[in-house]
Amino acid sequence: MIRKKEFVIEKFLQLSAIITILTTIGIVLVLTIEAFKFFTEVSIIDFFTKTDWTPLFSKKQYGILPLLSGTLLTSFIAILIALPIGLVIAIYLSEYAPRRVRNFVKPALELLAAVPTVVYGFFALMVVTPFLQTIIPGMSGFNSLSAGFVMGIMIIPIVSSLSEDALNAVPMSLREASYGMGSTKLQTARRVVVPAASSGIVVSVILAISRAVGETMIVAIAAGQQPRLTINPLVPVETLTTYIVQVSLGDVAHNSVEYRTIFAAGITLFMFTFALNTVSHWLKNKYRERYE
Amino acid sequence: MISVMTNEENKVLNTNLLIPKTDPSKDKDYKIRTEHVDVFYKDFQALKNINLKIRPYTVTALIGPSGCGKSTYLRIFNRMNDYIEGFRLEGKVLVDDVDLYKDKVLLERLRKDVGMVFQKPNPFPKTVFENVAYGLKIQGVKDKHFIQERVEHALKQVVLWNEVKDDLKKNALALSGGQQQRLCIARTLAVEPNIILMDEPTSALDPLSTGKIEELIFELKNEYTILIVTHNMQQAGRVSDRTAFFYLGELVEEGLTKDIFLNPKKERTQNYITGRFG
Numbered sequence: 229m230i231r232k233k234e235f236v237i238e239k240f241l242q243l244s245a246i247i248t249i250l251t252t253i254g255i256v257l258v259l260t261i262e263a264f265k266f267f268t269e270v271s272i273i274d275f276f277t278k279t280d281w282t283p284l285f286s287k288k289q290y291g292i293l294p295l296l297s298g299t300l301l302t303s304f305i306a307i308l309i310a311l312p313i314g315l316v317i318a319i320y321l322s323e324y325a326p327r328r329v330r331n332f333v334k335p336a337l338e339l340l341a342a343v344p345t346v347v348y349g350f351f352a353l354m355v356v357t358p359f360l361q362t363i364i365p366g367m368s369g370f371n372s373l374s375a376g377f378v379m380g381i382m383i384i385p386i387v388s389s390l391s392e393d394a395l396n397a398v399p400m401s402l403r404e405a406s407y408g409m410g411s412t413k414l415q416t417a418r419r420v421v422v423p424a425a426s427s428g429i430v431v432s433v434i435l436a437i438s439r440a441v442g443e444t445m446i447v448a449i450a451a452g453q454q455p456r457l458t459i460n461p462l463v464p465v466e467t468l469t470t471y472i473v474q475v476s477l478g479d480v481a482h483n484s485v486e487y488r489t490i491f492a493a494g495i496t497l498f499m500f501t502f503a504l505n506t507v508s509h510w511l512k513n514k515y516r517e518r519y520e
Numbered sequence: 521m522i523s524v525m526t527n528e529e530n531k532v533l534n535t536n537l538l539i540p541k542t543d544p545s546k547d548k549d550y551k552i553r554t555e556h557v558d559v560f561y562k563d564f565q566a567l568k569n570i571n572l573k574i575r576p577y578t579v580t581a582l583i584g585p586s587g588c589g590k591s592t593y594l595r596i597f598n599r600m601n602d603y604i605e606g607f608r609l610e611g612k613v614l615v616d617d618v619d620l621y622k623d624k625v626l627l628e629r630l631r632k633d634v635g636m637v638f639q640k641p642n643p644f645p646k647t648v649f650e651n652v653a654y655g656l657k658i659q660g661v662k663d664k665h666f667i668q669e670r671v672e673h674a675l676k677q678v679v680l681w682n683e684v685k686d687d688l689k690k691n692a693l694a695l696s697g698g699q700q701q702r703l704c705i706a707r708t709l710a711v712e713p714n715i716i717l718m719d720e721p722t723s724a725l726d727p728l729s730t731g732k733i734e735e736l737i738f739e740l741k742n743e744y745t746i747l748i749v750t751h752n753m754q755q756a757g758r759v760s761d762r763t764a765f766f767y768l769g770e771l772v773e774e775g776l777t778k779d780i781f782l783n784p785k786k787e788r789t790q791n792y793i794t795g796r797f798g
Contacts, residue, residue: 401642405704408598408638409655409711410631419658424645 259498262491269485275492281455281471283489284480290489292496294455298372298465299497302447303440305376305461306383310436313380314387315422315429321388322395323417334389341385349449352378357450370452370464379446386436394428395421427515434508438501444469468497551576551715551745552597555612559592562606566592568769570611574762576714579737579746581756581777584766585792590749593766594717596620597747598634599627615715632659635713639720641700643692643707648675648684651692651703655711674710678702678736698729705736716740718748722755734759753793757781765789 267275270290278291317337321330356374361367398421406416422429444467452464453474466474472490480486552574559567567589574580582590592601599620601607613620620630632655643651652671661667671688675681680702684690692703701721708716718737722730737746737759750756756763757777764774765788773780773789784790 399642401638401640402644404600404636404638405642405644405707406654406658407603408600408631408636409658409708410628411658412628415658419654420644 256498259491259495262488263495266485266488266492269488270492279457281466283486284475284478288485290492292468292493294457295466295468295471295493296496297457297459298447298451298455299441299467299469299500301459301461301465302372302376302379302451302467303437305372306380306440306443307433307437309377309380310383310387310440311433314384314432314436315391317384317388318391318395318429319417319422321392323413323421334392337385337388340382343382345382345443345445346449348378348382349375349446352446352450364462367462368452368464370450370454371462372447372451372465373461375447375449375451376461378450379440379443382443382446383436383439386439387432390432390435391425391429394425394432397428398424427511431508431511434504434511438504438508441504442469442497442501444473448473468493472497550574551616552747553612553614554593554596555614557593557596557609557611557613559589559596559601560606560608560610561604566769570771572764572771572774574745574747576745577741577743578761579741579748579759581760581763582747582749582766583751583753583756583763583792584772586751588766589769590764590766591719594719594747594749595636597715597717598631598636599625600636602627632711633713634715634717635708635711636717637701637705637708637719637721640724641697641704643695643700643703645691645693647689648692648695648703649688652707652710654707659711670710671706674706675703677709677740678706679732680706696729698725698732701725701729701733702736705733709740713744715745715747718746720749720751723751730755753781753795765792767792 275290275292277293278289279293280289280291281294282289317333321333325333352374353370356378357367357369357371360374361369367373402420402424403416406420411419447467448470451467451470453466453470454464455466455471456463458465471493475486475490550573552572554570554572557567557570558565570593582594584590595601596609596613597615597620601609609621612622615634618625644654646654649671652674653667656667656670672681672685675684680699683699684695684703692700695703701724705716705721722733725733734755737748740746741761748756748760760777762775763777763780765772765780765784765786767788773784773786775785780789781793784793
């Protein structure tokens with residue numbers, strides 16, 4: 229009787245695991261099939277080389293570059309904010325802060341990641357943009373600067389928390405060696421601990437970028453909806469994610485080319501985050517046992 | 521000389537950090553004196569009323585069972601115990617007549633004069649060259665030629681030069697354990713300390729590497745004052761001039777190594793050395 233019960237439980241757990249995997253496979257499959265149909269109608273070379281994205285206009289152009297540049301620009305601005313701030317926080321928490329402070333600050337910081345992104349989006353649009361406009365006249369109401377800035381704040385905990393884990397994993401003996409030779413705390417952190425934790429820090433940054441690339445709400449609200457190939461952070465742009473939202477909410481007919489553009493954009497996005505996650509996974513495994 | 525920081529010196533700290541070694545001809549009788557030293561970790565008393573004087577250019581072995589306070593004693597001289605929560609010291613710790621815990625001693629400078637070699641080889645995950653150059657670089661030494669010379673000299677001192685001279689850019693972690701430990705000693709020597717603290721420097725090494733380190737210690741005592749913590753009685757016998765036996769936070773007996781080993785005055789020392797406990 230007990231054996232039978234164990235058997236049922238085991239199969240049930242197995243089934244749950246299989247469902248998760250099947251779901252993922254299903255998503256990738258749908259993405260691939262729909263994207264494949266899209267590419268039978270639109271040349272893949274045009275898709276990656278044309279610089280206009282106007283599938284919803286009468287003169288249709290299917291160049292993904294403007295969306296890609298919008299995503300990269302906002303993500304780049306975000307990481308420009310998150311990397312230095314996140315790293316400084318991580319160094320402070322791991323090398324300077326008393327344990328009491330760390331146990332309070334780390335979870336408090338992680339709360340940043342728990343704020344709904346729609347709140348961040350409105351914060352960018354209603355607070356950050358008007359403020360920046362007082363400094364930079366002529367800045368557009370929708371722009372990648374404030375969207376990227378706020379997104380950067382959102383991903384600070386990813387950088388700081390994972391980097392702090394990496395710094396913490398550096399053996400105490402290396403710090404002792406450094407102090408023992410007359411280094412200050414700052415010298416020890418900068419010349420010994422951070423370099424020794426560099427692979428972990430890189431992983432944290434890659435995961436943060438991956439998060440920024442996939443972020444939707446903030447950019448949809450604050451960065452605008454104008455596909456534009458530019459590196460100017462002051463004008464409206466559109467990201468891959470924003471475009472998908474825009475079309476999904478619109479009244480585009482199913483099974484049309486316009487409809488399939490979201491799968492083409494989707495698979496581009498997926499490839500991107502997939503590659504980033506793979507690289508970080510590979511880095512993590514490669515350097516994990518270095519000190520053990 | 522251990523230098524005491526004045527306000528003026530504090531300002532020019534980065535310009536004049538290389539302190540010359542003591543001249544053997546002008547030695548005072550003792551390099552190190554500890555007088556009535558008590559050490560506490562919160563409520564626990566780790567050292568009880570330690571009185572010990574150490575002459576320059578000697579090797580002193582600190583022996584005793586685990587937890588007897590010998591490592592704590594070793595680490596009071598470069599103030600590495602300061603990082604331990606609840607650490608407190610009473611009494612006098614004098615190096616070159618400077619009281620390390622009373623006078624205004626700058627830790628960064630103290631640790632250039634009092635170098636340390638640890639139990640497990642702990643090279644930085646950097647190149648061989650960068651490891652040895654580290655101490656100079658953190659002092660702000662920029663002169664590449666000078667650094668190069670100093671690195672070569674230090675590596676020759678530890679008899680590692682011939683083994684690594686063609687691979688100075690190799691990661692130090694790729695060296696063998698024994699080579700790593702000699703590298704760590706070279707790294708300490710490169711900043712020209714005058715006291716070297718060794719905390720069981722061979723406990724993680726094979727007998728051959730241990731032999732090399734012991735030979736090295738014997739050589740180094742011509743230029744440095746060395747304190748070595750060891751669990752290995754034969755090692756204490758081979759390398760040290762004097763031996764101090766610690767037990768439960770007390771200094772039981774100190775004297776010439778051969779006296780301690782052949783003719784100990786206290787029964788507890790006799791028991792420990794002959795392996796009856798510990």
